[in-house]
Amino acid sequence: MPPVDLSIIIVNYNVKNFLRLALQAVFASRGDFSMEVIVVDNDSVDDSMTMVRTEFPQVICLENDKNWGFAHACNQGIAVSSGRYLLFLNPDNVVAPDTLQTMLQLMEHHPDIGAAGCRMNAPDGTFIYTSRRGLPDPLASFAKLTGLARLFPTHPRLGKYNLTYLAPDHSGEVEALSGAFFLVRREVIDQVGGWDEAYFMYGEDLDWSRRIGEAGWRIYYEAGATCTHYYRRSSRRRPIYMTFVFHQAMIIYYNKFLAGQNRLLDGLVYFAISGRMLILLAKAVVK
16 A cells, blocks of 8 residues: 555544544645555443444554553554554644644645644634643753742743743744644654553653754744644543653653752752642632
C-alpha cells in the first residue's frame, strides 16, 4: 500500500462522545491531501470502539486489553501507520476545517521543521498555554512549581515553562509542543525513535520535543491553525491517580535531563515537586 500524506493517531480512554466529535472534525477537514486515521484504545469500558467501528468504518482500530498509557499507545499507532507525516491528536481535540491543510503546507514549505503544533483554544475561546512551551530547566521548573511563573508571567526566565511572555498569536520556533496536537515528520521518528514509554502520561511530549530539537530539527508553533481542546477529559475521571502520575513524570524528566548540575537546586526542585504533589493530593481527597 503506498504511503498516505498524513497518519492521524488518536489514543482513546473512555471519552466516546469527545472521540466522536474529534473524528467528525477530522473527516470534515478541507484540503488536498490523503490521510489515514488510527484509533488506539486503552481498554475503554464506554463502548468507544463499537461507536468507531459503526460510525467510522474507515478508521484503523487497535484495542488494548489494559491501559498501557499514552506513550505506549502512540508507539503502537506508529507501528501500523504509513503517513509521511504523523499527527498525534487527543480525542478531546476538535480541529478547525482548514487546520490540517495549513499544518501540512507549513511542513512542506519548511523541510527543516521536524515537528509543529497549532493554537489550542478552550471551548470558551481562551488560549491554552500548553499549545507551545519552553523546555524546563531547573529555574523554569522551580518557578512553575512554586507559583513564581504565575506571579511574573512576562519574565522570560520565570515564564519560560509556558512561554507566557509571548502573545498567543505569535507564530515561530519554540522548544516544545503538547502531545494533544503534535505533528511530526516520518524522518524524525526514524532518526530519534518514538515516544519514551517510561512515562505513563504527561511529560512524554516534553521528552520527545527535547530529543527532536537535540537532533537538529526545528520545532514550530503555528498560531494561524487552531483547534478546540476540551482539556483532560480522560484524566479528570481519576484525579488522585493522575495527580501522582503527573508529578512522577516531572521526576522522570528531571532525572533524565536536568539532575546533577547543582545539588542544592536539585534538592529544591525535588522538594517543590513533592510538596506540590502532596498539596494537590490532599485537595483531591477532600473533593
